[in-house]
Amino acid sequence: MTFTRETDHGTPPAIATGRSVTLTIDGETVTMPEGTSIMRAASLTGCSIPKLCATDNVESFGSCRLCLVEVEGRSGYPASCTTPIADGMVVRTQSERLKQLRRGVMELYISDHPLDCLTCPANGDCELQEQAGAVGLREVRYGYDGATNMGQAKDQSNPYFDFDPSKCIVCSRCVRACDEVQGTFALTIEGRGFDSKVSPSQGQDFLSSECVSCGACVQACPTATLTEKKVVEIGTPDRAVVTTCAYCGVGCTFRAEMRGEELVRMVPWKEGKANHGHSCVKGRFAWGYAQHRDRILQPMIRSSVEEPWREVSWEEAIAHTAGEFRRIQAKYGTRSIGGITSSRCTNEETFLVQKLIRQGFGNNNVDTCARVCHSPTGYGLKTTFGTSAGTQDFDSIAQADVILVIGANPTDGHPVFASRMKKRLREGAKLIVIDPRRIDLVQSPHVEAAHHLPLRPGTNVAMLTAMAHVTVTENLFDEAFIRERCDWEEFMDWAAFVAEPSRSPEAVEPLTGVMAQEVRAAARLYATGGNAAIYYGLGVTEHSQGSSTVMAIANLAMATGNIGREGVGVNPLRGQNNVQGACDMGSFPHEFSGYRHVSDDAVRASFEKAWGVALDAEPGLRIPNMLDAATDGTFKAIFIQGEDILQSDPNTHHVAAGLAAMECVVVQDLFLNETANYAHVFLPGSTFLEKDGTFTNAERRIQRVRKVMAPLNGYGDWEIVQLVAQAMGLDWSYSHPSQIMDEIAALTPTFAGVHYDRLDAEGSLQWPANDAAPHGTPTMHIDGFVRGKGKFVVTDYVPTDEKTGPRFPLLLTTGRILSQYNVGAQTRRTANEAWHREDRLEIHPADAENRGIADGDWVSLKSRAGETSLRALITERVAPGVVYTTFHHPDTQANVITTDYSDWATNCPEYKVTAVQVMRSNGPSDWQRDYAAQARHSRRIAPLEAAE
Amino acid sequence: MKPGQKSKIYVSRDMASVALGADEVAQAFAAAGCEVVRTGSRGLFSIEPLVEVEQDGARVGFGPVGPHDVAAVLDGSHGARLGDVAALPFLAGQQRFTFARCGVIDPLDPEDYAAHGGWRGLDAARGMAPQAVVDAVKASGLRGRGGAGFPTGIKWQTVLDAASDAKFIVCNADEGDSGTFADRMLMEGDPYCLIEGMAIAGHAVGAGHGYVYIRSEYPFAIATMREAIERSAERIAPFTLEVRVGAGAYVCGEETALLDSIEGKRGQVRAKPPLPALAGLFGQPTVINNVLSLAAVPFILAEGAEAYAAVGFGRSRGTMPVQLAGNVKHGGLYEIGFGITLGELVNDIGGGTASGRPVRAVQVGGPLGAYFPPAMFDLPFDYEAFAQAGGLIGHAGITVFDDRVDMAHMARFAMEFCSVESCGKCTPCRIGSTRGVEIMDRIIAARDTQPVVAEGVEGGLARALHSRSPARIDAGLEAQTALLRDLCDTMKYGSLCALGGFTPYPVLSALDHFSEDFGALAPAKEAAE
Structure with a gap:
């Protein structure tokens, strides 16, 4: 693909009314949807009207006055961006008169714009430059000695982009993008008339303003006013490749804009679904x-x-790895080794790792990091609906009337989806937030939750059952839906269970700490407010009752009929770029790809036939079981691709002990992560920019990852796994990841229609994609649940064993922040450090005062499992009795604190509830100092021996 | 008058009267034991402070008077005795449909208002179907008095026809044009008239709530309107009203910027469509009318559309409260049917200039209106006639200048006004007005000194270099005047709203009618069309 800017039709598509309008543009008769602007209609017809303030991801504004056109029978020259088309309209986009007017406007623009095009970073990629050419401006008769906005200081505070107000044409595209697209409202126009200036917050610089650095303004800017520092440094790109982001489960697609082998910038792709x-x-x-x-x-x-x-060399490393695995299996048995697939790697790579284990290792000892995040989602939704995935696409939120967010913090964890959510909320949808913390969604510009239920960590099931109690006892359930779609008897059992007085909001108020009235109001709103959609995150799953909570959510959705159409549903917000895919690909010890149990003879037979070996019918070990077995001496080697279990898994001491007990730990990663401190083999990984493949996002959308540059380490991750497999004697011969996908499609009914040529043609596919759904499945369970009848499951509230007491009086819950990503292996190695350089402990002012803690003080954080130190951030975002921190920095090692408690069904760790004590301290704990020293020691690389 | 009987006297509480000393006069009469009724102003400021003494059913005027004139007024010996006020030629010649009560009644006394024909329009309207009310307003021929002259009934019809749960009535009382004061006088002198008009509009289109957006420079009007709204709340219920105070930006008089301002946003012009009638305040169908448009409505409903439409000229029906200001002998408010000529207004009613020097120019329609020379004084006061003559009626403010005015300076002022008041949204207004000031500076400089001849601008390369060189633009009169015309063309046809779009009116009319003030080289030709 060579470099061309994406087509910009100037204004967004019209809101569909189903009616169309026929008009004449420059002599050509065209028919377009009603509500389309003249500008967009003309652009779609292939005639471009000059424009500067219009861009098709924000509403029309009508300020630049370049897009004036002539409309027969109308006086004056209407702006084509703000004028909708009408039947019989006759539009002229070109005439001598229009030329004169457009040139007059452009002459004014250029009279207040520097003429340094040749040295400007936007040279060749500047809409002002382009339009000046388009309107044929040849001189500026105003001269350049008049009033000017040039010569203002640049704001270079943002680590990624510069703001050069001297080049600003005050088109307000940045302001509108911040408002309409991102929904942060960080930018405004300050001053009036000639003095109008773009201002972050109130005259602040970008970094200290409310700006969240999403880049929407930079993308919107038609000049060099907001420019990526990389463009300033490198120059404009010469080609672009569409690929998928490797951060969170939203799965944004980007144009990787390249100059040669160098990545200049990532520009979000407008076609990305x-x-x-x-x-x-x-x-x-x-x-x-x-x-x-x-x-x-x-x-x-x-x-x-x-x-x-x-x-x-690679040869030596691969031979050594294969040799160690074979040696250990020979000594300790087939089941003494295993592996962990990565939710950060592609579907193809994940599939290969589990195949290596099942086919090559001859056991089912494969697990994935979904174990520690969304395994309860898989279990809960499979049990109730029949599918281990969310029910909707993201676009569905545009039809939601009530949005229930529980245990998720979308503005930090899933920011791009959060912007869609905020847009819908600004349009009038109602919001219910169930979260111990006052997350940003509870109140931010033009968004306010109708109900915030700040429950005590660990009481999700009690809360959701209380909402179900209200739904049942106040007759708010959808009987017709339940009778048609669910098992009525099971519903009656469930209804009787939730209706018991002991499960009423009033009865559980002492447990949840939330006023019963608020719970009742929220339950009524969810049941009766129109299309109601639930979005949830790890605040639901990472509990000892994670699976119960997922099922309680499913119960509530089924009872109110909020499943099976657009605007409703149950939507897990998945953390990692490919956590959905990793689960789909058979990464769990008990399941082949497509969530089919290893004990299913027919399924197993199909894999045995394809792979030419007998496969183990016994489920293998989960991650915590592998670690337990290691300390017990029966599990001796592990292959870990792209996961840092030492930092991300709970109870760091236990993880370290398990790893230390193994004879061969193989880590494949970009960096020497914390787990690598215990590794014997390190295989350098490749980034998402360096390989082909696919990621599957939270809406089951399979999207292409495309190689934009050669792997710096020499191989794509899939090639490395193949080398190991070949060294172990397997006859793999994939020459391209598309062949791996073909194999997945052949072996997995829900992926039967997924092939690279189809993905390239469709842009993306949401599974199931097969003969029954050739274009994929945006909304699930439309005509019936995948499992047949929706299953109501009784979810009794069982308090966690992790309880506060005199020694540990506070509850710690953990989470993420916008600028950092999970264990931070990537983001800590970027300029994102400018926003969040260290993890802090959020503590309520009352709890801080009791302990004599001031903002910024070092505090020790101690639980039954361990102790660490970090600095305090005093805030009312957390309730009294609750403290909160992030786990992005290995210096903090928040997971030293978290315990071994886990979900009863899936072993998903109970990260979200740990009883702790917080005390003032003098700095990092002894353990942190020791750990840092040990890590330094372990990361030593021997100097190269003399050249051979 | 018999001794011992309390004299009832009337003194205006209008802001202009107070500025001339009406409060002190009123206090003096009260101290002398008189019953003082504070009214609005009659609208003739050359006789303010005016004191009216009730005698035998008539009101005898004295003015101007000071606080020391109490005795002389009360015994009738004062030299400024004007006789029956209503019979004064300035007042007797008017056709007061809208301002009938202004200056006569106590503005805040609901009974006084009712006694003088108030609420009859609302009662009539509420006895009619909404469509019938809208039809009546259409039949009256009433057009938007804020300046654009759009038929009020058609606007109301659009809002009536729009389906929505919430609709609004917004009164534009952001009277920012220099030389205009009719809105203020009405709000201070007869607030219930406006309230009644808005309540009728609410009934006609199905709106439950209204806003009166008053500029912050009108503290008396704000206080009076608030008080009147409170006192009449029951009378207009279920319709409700509230006052919103502007924040000092002229552009908020532009209807869409005004809506943004009420919504709590930066006052910035919106592109149309959508029309406010369909998506106005908070995105809902909205009637937004000027004070004078809404205040004309009670008369139309009370007396009938025919009575209103019977007066006027061509397509301009009814009356217009004309405001005479500037260098004029009898400045004030003169409500009269359309069709009166400009010359009659300036010379016969206004009495020519206050300075006694010859009239050289009048500007009609505020700072964005055109300048006319006395040669055009036979122009009838009529929307179409003014448009044809390259001008506009606007809010019917007339500002008079004598022969000492420098019209190039006035053209510069128009550009400067636009640059100061521009909201900054659209390019022609935002940058153009500033460039316009700079051009006028060059024209004035060139006019006042020897013409500067630019060098080397013939050949292609020379022209290119010339264009690149700030110092070497052609600053001569001919080039700058041509550039001024081009700029006015860009502003007039390219601007988003009337601020940038109308600024060329004063500039081009000054240039066309008074070319001698722009140097010898100024060509006297028609405005670019």
Whole structure:
């Protein structure tokens, strides 16, 4: 693909009315949807009207006055961007008179614009320059000695883009993008008339303003006023490749705009069905880790973690790995080794890792990081609906009337989707937030929750059952839906259960800490407010009752008929770019791809036939079981692709002990992560920019990842797995990931229609995509539940064993922040550090005062499992009795604190509830100092021996 | 008058009267034991402070008077005795449909209002179907008195026909044009008239709530309107009203910027469509009318559309409260049917200039209106006639200048006004007005000194270099005047709203009618069309 800017039709598509309008534009008769602007209609007809303030991802504004046209029978010269088409209209977009007017406007623009085009970073990619050419401006008769806005200081505070107000044409595209697309309202126009200026917040610089650095303004800017620093540094791109972001589960697609092999910028792709041309600070800007000097490019091995690393050739590393796996299996048995697939890698790579384990290792000891995030989603939704996935596409939210957010913080965790959500809320949808913290959605510009239920961590099931109690006892359930779509007897059992007085909002108020009245009002709103959609995150799953909570959510949705159409549904907001895909691809020890149990003989037979080996019918070990088995001495080697279990999994001490007990730990990653401190083999990984493949986002959307540059480490991750497999004697011969997808399609009914040529043609596919649904499935369970009848499951509230007491009186819950991503391996190696350089402990002012803690003080955070130190942030976002921190920084090691408690059904760790004590401290704990020293020690790389 | 009997006297509480000393006069009469009724102003400021003494059913005027004139007024010996006020030629010659009560009644006394024909229009309207009310307004021929002259009934019809749960009535009382004061006088002198008009509009289109958006420079009007709204709340219920105060931007008099301002946003012009009648305040169908449009409605409903339409000229029906200001002998408000000539207004009613020097120019329609020379004084006061003559009636403010005026300076002022008041949204207004000031500076400089001849602008390369060089633009009169015309063309046809779009009126009319003030080289030709 060569570099061309995406077509900009100037104004967004009309809101569909189903009616169309026929008119004449420059002599050509055209028919367009009613409500389309003249500008868009003309653009779609192939005639471009000059424009500057119009761009098709924000509403028309009508300020630049370049797009004036002539309409027969109308006086004056209407702006084509703000004038809708009408039947019989006769439009002229070109005439001598229009030329004169447009030139007059452009002459004014240029009279207040620097003429430094040749040295301007936007040279060749500037709409002002282009339009000046288009209107034929040849001189500026006003001269340049008049009043001017040039010569103002640049604002270079944002680490990723510069703001040069001297080049601003005050088109307000940035302001409108911030308002309409991102919904942050950080920008405004300050001053009036000639003095009008774009201003972040109230005259602040970008970095200290409310700006969240999503880049919407930079993308919207038609000049060099807002420009990526990379463009300033490198120059304009010469080609663009569409690919998918490797951060969160929203799955934004981007145009990776390249100059040669160098990535210049990531520009959100307007055609992208998950993001519709929007992005967040991570996807758009935080890709510098891909070229970071910390990246390991050479394979390394060592015989003991006490030794420094020794760089070796790929051949040696692969042979050593395969040899160790075979040696250990020979010594300790087939089931003594296993592996972990990565939710950060592609579907194809994930599929290969589980295939390596099932086919090559001969066991089912495969698990994935979904174990620690959304495994309860898989279990809960499969049990109730029949499918381990969310029910909607993201676009569905545009039809929602009531939005229930529980245990999720979309503005930080899923920012691009949050912008869609906020847009819908600004349009009038009602919001219910169930979260211990006052997350940003509860109140932010032009968004306010109708109900915020700040429950005590660990009481989700009691809360949701209380809402169900209201739904049943106040007769708010949808009987027709339930009778038609669900098992009525099961519903009656469930209804009797939730209707018991002990489950009323009043009865559980002492447990949840939320006023019963508010719970009742929220339940009524959810049941009766029109289309009601539930969005949830890890605040639901990462509990000892994670699976019960997911099922309680499903119960509520079924009872109110909020399933099976647009605007409703149950939607897990998945954390990692490919956590959905990793689960789909058979990463769990009990399931083949497509969620089919390993004990299913027919399914197993199909894989055995394809792979030519007998497969184990016994489910393998989950991650925590592998670690337990390791400390017990029965599990001896592990292959970990793209996951840092030491930092991300709970109870760090236990994880470390497990890893230390193994004889061969193989880590495949971009960086020497924390887990690699315990590794014997390090296989350098490749970034998403360096390989082909697919990711599947939270809406089951399979999207292409495209190689834009050669892997710095030499191989794509899928090639490395193939090398290991071949060294272990497997006859793999994939020459391109598309062949892996073909194999997945052949073996997985829900993926039967997924092939690269189809993906390229459709842009993306939402599974199930097969003969029954050749274009994929945006909304699930439309005509009936996948499992047949929807299943109501009784969810009794069982308090977690993790309880507060005199020694540990506070409840710790953990989460994420916008600028950092999970364990931070990537974002900590970008300029995103400017926003969040360290994890902080959020503590309520009352709890802080009791402990003599001031804002910014070092505090020790102690639980039954361990102790760490970090600095305090005093805030009323958390309720008294609750503290909160993020887990992005290894210096903090928040998971030293979290415990071994986990979900009863899936072992998903109970990250969200830990009883802790917080005390003032003098700085990092001894353990943190020791850990840092040990990590430094473990990361030593031996100097190269003299050249051979 | 018999001794011991309290004299009832009337003194205006209008802001202009107070500025001339009416409060002190009123206090003096009260201190002398008189019963003082504070009214609005009659609208003739050359006789303010005016004191009216009730005698035998008539009101005898004295004016101007000071606080020390109490005795002389009360015993009738004062030299400024004017006789029956209503019979004064300035007042007797008017056709007061809208301002009938202004200056006569106590503005805040609902009974006084009712006694002088108030509420009859609302009662009549509420006895009619909404469509019948809209039809009556259409039949009256009433057109928007804010300046655009759009038929009020058609606007109301659009709002009536729009389906919505919430509709609004918005009164534009952001009277920012220099030389205009009719809105203020009405709000201070007869607030119930406006309230009644808005309540009728609410009934006609199905709106439950209204806003009166008053500029912050009108503290008396704000206080009076608030008080009147409170006192009449029951009378207009279920319709409700509230006052919103502007924040000092002229552009908020533009209807869409005004709506943004009420919504709490930066006052910035919206592109149309959508029309406010369909998507106005908070996105809902909205009637937005000027004070004078809404205040004309009670008369139409009370007396009938025919009575209103019987007066006027051509397609301009009814009366217009004309405001005479500037260098004029009898400045004030003169409500008269359309069709009166400009010359009659300026010379016969206004009495020529206050300075006694010859009239050289009048500007009609506020700072964005055209300048006319006395040669055009036979122009009838009529929307179409003014448009044809390259001008506009606007809010019917007439500002008079004598022969000492420098019309190039006035053209510069028009550009400067636009640059100060521009909201900054559209390019022609935002940058053009500033460039316009700069052009006028060059024209005035060139006119006042020897013409500067630019060098080397013939050949292609020379022209290119010339264009690149700030110092070497052609600053001569001919080039600058041509550039001024081009700029006015861009502003007139390219601007988003009337601020940038109408600024060329004063500039081009000054240039066309008074070319001698723009230097010898100024060509006297028609405005570019």
